[in-house]
Amino acid sequence: MRYLSVVFSLAAASAQLVSSAGESAVIPGWYLQSTANLPTNLSSLSLAGANVSEWYRVSYRGTVAAGLIENGVYNDTVLFFSDNLETLVDYSEFEIPWVYREEFNISTGKDQHYWLNTNGITSRADIYVNGQTVATNDTQVGSYGGHRYEITDYLNDGNNCILITAYPTNYLRDFAMGFVDWNPYPFDNGTGVWREVSIRQSGSVTLSAPRVTTDFEHTWKGSVTAVVRVDVLNSANASQNVILDTVIASPDGQQYFGTASQTIGPGEEMTVPMIVAIHDPQVWWPAQWGSQPLYSLKVNATVSDGSLSDIAETRSFGIRHVTSYRNGYNDTAFLVNGYPFLVLGAGYSADIFYRFDTDRARKQLQLVLDMGLNTIRLEGKQEHPELYELADEMGVFIMAGWECCDKWEGWEYNDEADGVKWTDPDYAVANASMLHEAAAMQSHPSFLAFLVGSDFWPDDRATQIYVDALNQYDWPNPIIASAAERGYPDLLGISGMKMDGPYDWVPNNYWWYDELGAAFGFGSELGSGVGTPEMGSLTKFLSERDLDDMWQEPDMGLYHMSTNVSSFYDRSIYNEALYNKYGAPKSLEDYLLKAQIMDYEATRSQFEAFAARKTDTRPATGMIYWMLQGAWPNLHWQLFDYYLAAAGSYYGTKVGTRPEHVVYGYKDSSIYVVSHALNSTGSRNVTVDLISLNGSTLIHADLSMDAFPNSAHLLDYVNATNEIEDVAFLKLVLSGGADVEFSRNVYWITAQNDVMNWTNSSWFSTPVTEYADLSALFSMPNASIGVSMGDSAHTDNITAAEVILENQSEIPAWFIRLVLVDTNGKEVLPALWSDNYVTLFPNETLKLDVSWNSSLSAEQIWVSGGNVAAQNVSIGSSSRRRL
């Protein structure tokens, strides 16, 4: 254990944590210990001066497991390898409470009040300050149960101590953050002070965080009216007049002021509004539609003697308007600033140990935007306000909500999951959780909606609590009953979101039908389950044996798939398709190539079908791919892997979501043109080329049309696909003028599609009775390709390079993948490629861009593919210019 940390503690204890009204400070770190090593009287341990030299020193927020990893007791790289998470840990150590303790210094001021703010402790906690009980485990409950406790009477002038006992977590019994069947559970089930605890000083008047609404809808006449609201508590023994002062600053520093004067009774808390007019408002848009101007909001309170009593937390907000409605088919659709908004998103997972790193989160959101997604769904993974701030700044929407399948959905009528049914005290936890999260989310322009249920809808009592809590904090966005349509509470009506699968592999043409999860309405969680990592990632977490199992045992349960009680513990549905469509793998390399082909096609066809059918008779209104990424190194259900490496599922998505795009409809050989942009104008050309495997032309057509914004249209059909002999390559190119290529999209298609048996569908897949045979692709001779470097450029932070691929053959060069590596052959991550996993037509040249963080030294690009010999090209640095 750590002795150095004692020095740290003494140093930290000497500074004042807070020293003036309006100041707030986070408890900067904790000593952590298991109750197995502590006396039973924990209250006395919360007196300053106890010896904690044998305790672990941990960060200001983190679960018990995260704290032990931080201290080197466990190593996550080791835990993630093979099945070590199961075999190297004694889980029983986490079935008893753990204690967080910290000393801090405050010189208590006259007429000053001190508040302890929690933001949720998993699963529940007792809180002591200086030997006194502040809260017990029937009040401080749940991962999201944030509370404000007054501790003025418990504080010493000088050294103080806070001690928190965190009780063990069972996802079925407690309001925690579970992983359902996504992955194995962390050994502590997320127990601990996972979010920060802070102490705030105020005068006799204390303010809540401010919230703001505006009357902006779609158009405005010169200004919008903002209403700023704050809850004001008067802790004095007498009623007093409070002056509230607010200032809103625009991104360019223009200030707008508001004020209010209010008499508040002794002990009374009141919500006080202030009206502020904002001239020439700058509107916030999702990244695909514009910029993200953010306004800052400050509020303070002064009392009659002129003294400043409190300063509210500073917030930023955006001026924008999100609404939803149910269309004639009862499908939920969204409008953003008045425009129809097709939600193209994916389900976000927290880290398995609930660690949050802002830099990592930023990279993940960069990947989200690079893929062309506009939304992430947080299913009971509310993380921290830093995530919301990043989403605000980057223009990514967040669809938040409570999670399924455990305590959160312990309803009498939920016969699908084992969450312990709710009793009276649970409704109080629901209320505290919703109030706390509503306050944290309110001002952020990135919120699209809150789903108060997931697989199941909340009962009427809980629904009323959730809706009242959201309204109490001026929630400006849609509230939706659930992510499914099993039933609904009267207060909210039906959700208009379907949860009809799939979660496992289905063929490309699946999405073009009118059944189950196909592309119509709003699919709240669906996909082909794909997301196979490439070799560079697999060897980081799989043993030789695991790697062999992966391709040699197609029906075997694998520890890095979903949990062993899940329908997704093995890859049998996926592998059956892979074997039948592309042929039995001959090696791990062959398996991975085939897997990437399957993954690329799966995500591309899903995103394309939702895009192409967004203005159909029964329109596709949105979809959340299941999922974005994994809590730990996963083998499936992801668009990029735990190491931020992007493979087939990523680049299939990236093609499928292009802002102006041309799409092949697998079901009927249709050609759709799609625009997700608000400003598409001018004329467009579409070229259609169908060639055989030996390169001979089957069809060439030049089509033209006028561009249209934010819509999708059927343009034409690819004729004679039924005459394809074995497999043919289809290239669709959408351009607008000689130099503007909006989309280039290559498919490999057969005369005979996969045939499904819809009536035999399960909740997670639809079986295929006849597979399309693409195995001829693997009899193609190798194409010869040239790879060379074009221009490169750099800023201090980003280096970019151009790679030129040239097919020197008369046959197609199929499914070429490029990997950026450093001098040791390690993948440079993340690397953003303009396109990847590309197919070149005979004698075609294609330029690709790649960019990466300049602090990483990239050395080579590895090129391999379907029918191309592997080769490497050096990046070189001589010709680099500044971007």
Ligand SMILES: *[C@@H]1O[C@H](CO)[C@@H](O)[C@H](O)[C@H]1NC(C)=O
């Ligand atoms: C964890 O283990 C890996 C693999 O053995 C090692 O490279 C790494 O340095 C370890 N991490 C820490 C923090 O000790």
Ligand SMILES: *[C@@H]1O[C@H](CO)[C@@H](O)[C@H](O)[C@H]1NC(C)=O
């Ligand atoms: C709450 O704390 C008491 C001890 O004070 C303990 O016996 C009880 O099990 C705790 N409740 C839960 C649900 O953990």
Ligand SMILES: *[C@@H]1O[C@H](CO)[C@@H](O)[C@H](O)[C@H]1NC(C)=O
């Ligand atoms: C974690 O929660 C699960 C139920 O979801 C439970 O079976 C398991 O025992 C818990 N683990 C610990 C260490 O308490």
Ligand SMILES: *[C@@H]1O[C@H](CO)[C@@H](O)[C@H](O)[C@H]1NC(C)=O
């Ligand atoms: C269309 O709008 C996008 C998003 O604001 C912008 O990046 C793009 O330059 C615009 N295109 C044209 C042709 O104005």
Ligand SMILES: *[C@@H]1O[C@H](CO)[C@@H](O)[C@H](O)[C@H]1NC(C)=O
């Ligand atoms: C929409 O839902 C409502 C409420 O369940 C139902 O009465 C109505 O028939 C539904 N409409 C359609 C088109 O399904």
Ligand SMILES: *[C@@H]1O[C@H](CO)[C@@H](O)[C@H](O)[C@H]1NC(C)=O
């Ligand atoms: C398909 O055939 C129709 C009718 O002959 C023709 O108008 C159309 O342009 C053809 N489409 C393509 C892509 O060749």
Ligand SMILES: *[C@@H]1O[C@H](CO)[C@@H](O)[C@H](O)[C@H]1NC(C)=O
């Ligand atoms: C479309 O193609 C025609 C014929 O090649 C060409 O004259 C025209 O400039 C193209 N238009 C656009 C917008 O690319």
Ligand SMILES: *[C@@H]1O[C@H](CO)[C@@H](O)[C@H](O)[C@H]1NC(C)=O
């Ligand atoms: C399709 O599924 C149904 C229902 O399970 C079954 O009766 C039928 O035989 C299946 N059809 C084929 C062609 O496999």
Ligand SMILES: *[C@@H]1O[C@H](CO)[C@@H](O)[C@H](O)[C@H]1NC(C)=O
């Ligand atoms: C580049 O990185 C530095 C340090 O990480 C940061 O301060 C700066 O803002 C970055 N610049 C840009 C343009 O992102």
Ligand SMILES: *[C@H]1O[C@@H](CO)[C@H](O)[C@@H](O)[C@@H]1NC(C)=O
């Ligand atoms: C509130 O405090 C007064 C007195 O310190 C300042 O003059 C104001 O500028 C301040 N207002 C805000 C919104 O911070």
